[in-house]
Amino acid sequence: MQALANNLNNTTITDHLVSRCKKGDVHAFRELYNAYSAAMYNICLRMTGNTADAEDTLQEAFMQVFRNIERLENAGSVTAWIKRIVVNHCLSHLRKKKVYFEEVDNIDVGDEDGAVDEDSFAWTVAAIRDAIHVLPHGYRTVLNLYIFEEYSHKEIAAMLDISESTVKTQYMRAKDKVRQIVKQKNAIR
Known part of the structure; x- marks a missing residue:
């Protein structure tokens, strides 16, 4: 029961925060950034592989979040929405670096369990x-x-x-x- 109350309370807080952001409240933008930046930074770091690129990518992604917050229709999906923007910025960054994905058709990749003990x-x-x-x-x-x-x-x-x-x-x-x-x-x- 307590978990449900906390979840409803968090949703209300998020709805209010997004509403404030949509009105241009700079303090709300800071709160939103503080609430999500650490988790999103971890995504950036895992995907880009280094601190400098992760920091740059995170900042670019949050600039897009702030520019497009009025397009967010459901505040309850803010985490997924921000994550999608962050992942897309990471992928864009990797494309700029010309990351190579080896195209294959029917290559045998071996036994998933492998011979490794x-x-x-x-x-x-x-x-x-x-x-x-x-x-x-x-x-x-x-x-x-x-x-x-x-x-x-x-x-x-x-x-x-x-x-x-x-x-x-x-x-x-x-x-x-x-x-x-x-x-x-x-x-x-």
Whole structure:
């Protein structure tokens, strides 16, 4: 019951905040930025791979949010709306950097379970994060969109203007590459 009350209260607060933003209240813009910037920065950092690009992309995305806040019809969907803008800015940034997505038709990507014995080495959050960070941009982008942003392969294909099979292949290869990187790091220990 308390969770429902908190959720209704948060929705009311968000509705009021968006309403104030639509009226041009600069303090409301600051509150909106403060409420969402940390989570959106994490998306930017995961997708761009470095702090400077993440910061620039975040600022550009929030400028678009502020310019277009009057277009937001349902304040209850503000999080999804902001996230979509942030992801689109990240993708635009990656396109400018000419991130390469390898087009494939019917390439065998191997067994999803693979021959890697995952129990034979330690999986740590830091090791996986570091491994994702060093992935090629194409792999990292697909992996982030699928795992962290929870887009479907079909949605990712549409966003990146590539085939769904390419998305699936990039995702499988990214997972395999993460396994390899973590396994190599643990072998060096």
